[in-house]
Amino acid sequence: xxxxxxxxxxxxxxxxxxxxxxxxxxxxxxxxxxxxxxxxxxxxxxxxxxxxxxxxxxxxxxxxxxxxxxxxxxxxxxxxxxxx
Numbered sequence: 001x002x003x004x005x006x007x008x009x010x011x012x013x014x015x016x017x018x019x020x021x022x023x024x025x026x027x028x029x030x031x032x033x034x035x036x037x038x039x040x041x042x043x044x045x046x047x048x049x050x051x052x053x054x055x056x057x058x059x060x061x062x063x064x065x066x067x068x069x070x071x072x073x074x075x076x077x078x079x080x081x082x083x084x
Contacts, residue, residue, distance in 0.1 A: 048073055049073055052066065052069050052070060052073065
């Protein structure tokens with residue numbers, strides 16, 4: 001019954017093992033999160049206008065959507081055509 005005192009683990013050993021596992025698991029979770037996030041980070045070298053032009057030329061958007069988005073990028077209001 002008293003194996004903690006007779007060659008078993010004392011309080012310091014249990015604390016050290018617990019902290020070691022916390023560190024190992026923390027590093028593992030951080031590494032997995034880093035691996036999954038680095039693929040999602042994408043810095044485009046295209047300007048918003050270039051992206052809009054490309055999407056229109058590929059047929060992803062129609063002429064009406066293109067005109068609306070172009071006005072929005074230029075800072076015009078959709079309803080009145082006023083510059084904000």
